[in-house]
Amino acid sequence: MGLMDGKKGIVFGVANERSIAWACAKQLADGGAEVAFTYQNEILEKRVRPLAESVGAKIIEPCDVSKNEQVESVFKKIGDSFQGLDFMIHSLAFANKDELSGRYINTSREGFLLAMDVSVYSLTLLCRHAEPLMNGRNGSIVTLTYYGAEKVIPNYNVMGVAKAGLEASVRYLSSDMGQNGIRVNAISAGPIKTLAASGIAGLRTMLEHCVEKSPLKRNITAEEVGKTALYLCSDLSSGVTGEIIYVDAGYNIIGM
Ligand code: NAD
Numbered sequence: 001m002g003l004m005d006g007k008k009g010i011v012f013g014v015a016n017e018r019s020i021a022w023a024c025a026k027q028l029a030d031g032g033a034e035v036a037f038t039y040q041n042e043i044l045e046k047r048v049r050p051l052a053e054s055v056g057a058k059i060i061e062p063c064d065v066s067k068n069e070q071v072e073s074v075f076k077k078i079g080d081s082f083q084g085l086d087f088m089i090h091s092l093a094f095a096n097k098d099e100l101s102g103r104y105i106n107t108s109r110e111g112f113l114l115a116m117d118v119s120v121y122s123l124t125l126l127c128r129h130a131e132p133l134m135n136g137r138n139g140s141i142v143t144l145t146y147y148g149a150e151k152v153i154p155n156y157n158v159m160g161v162a163k164a165g166l167e168a169s170v171r172y173l174s175s176d177m178g179q180n181g182i183r184v185n186a187i188s189a190g191p192i193k194t195l196a197a198s199g200i201a202g203l204r205t206m207l208e209h210c211v212e213k214s215p216l217k218r219n220i221t222a223e224e225v226g227k228t229a230l231y232l233c234s235d236l237s238s239g240v241t242g243e244i245i246y247v248d249a250g251y252n253i254i255g256m
Pocket residue numbers: 012013014015016018019020021039040044063064065066090091092093094118144145146147188189190191192193194195196197
């Protein structure tokens with residue numbers, strides 16, 4: 001008897017086998033859930049399709065979250081074939097690379113709006129589409145955030161401002177959706193070497209810093225994030241909504 005037997009959900013943000021979204025999908029599928037997958041573009045489809053098929057996925061659809069038509073089309077497919085939705089994982093973010101170095105003060109209007117659109121507004125848009133499908137099913141929605149939302153992390157810049165907006169969105173969305181029994185939470189993960197993190201200058205130094213300063217004296221794994229996503233999507237967390245749950249080896253609690 002799996003924790004997720006009979007449950008159906010959708011995962012946004014798988015790029016490859018190192019993606020946090022994939023670690024979440026794997027835990028949910030291993031728990032007995034039926035999981036639908038989306039990929040951002042055809043280049044990523046090559047990586048995502050075999051992973052999705054390995055856990056028996058039947059729905060594998062393109063979805064660039066900055067395109068309303070693509071979002072509408074994915075939720076139409078889900079409505080037609082799943083006839084309901086129990087969970088949704090939002091594990092995506094984007095800012096132009098040149099905004100993730102130098103001074104935050106130099107963020108361009110275009111760069112700011114792009115980061116906010118893809119990394120923040122997308123959660124609200126996806127929640128609005130998920131809500132009718134989650135009606136009467138005690139749905140659960142999980143997004144991914146980072147400590148740079150609360151404290152200054154060098155070079156995180158506009159993404160930090162975006163994550164602050166995302167965390168506030170989690171609270172407003174959980175307030176809106178609670179009346180329909182739907183829960184919305186975020187996982188604040190410690191640094192992990194994924195595709196989105198691999199281009200970042202000084203990632204190695206940051207990983208070493210976390211080993212030194214965190215209570216557990218180590219880095220976290222995507223699998224550990226996946227296990228927390230499983231908890232948040234399952235009935236084990238039925239009383240939890242609007243929260244930011246840290247999976248960071250305890251890093252955030254240390255002052256000095
Ligand atoms: P990743 O590169 O594997 O995943 C990022 C995903 O975002 C990719 O699948 C990409 O296709 C998707 N994406 C970007 N723009 C998109 C768009 N317009 N439409 C649809 N999808 C789009 O990297 P990851 O580290 O697994 O990132 C997943 C989430 O975890 C992000 O929200 C990130 O901010 C967050 N996070 C990462 C870390 C870390 O250190 N890796 C730590 C805390 C939080």
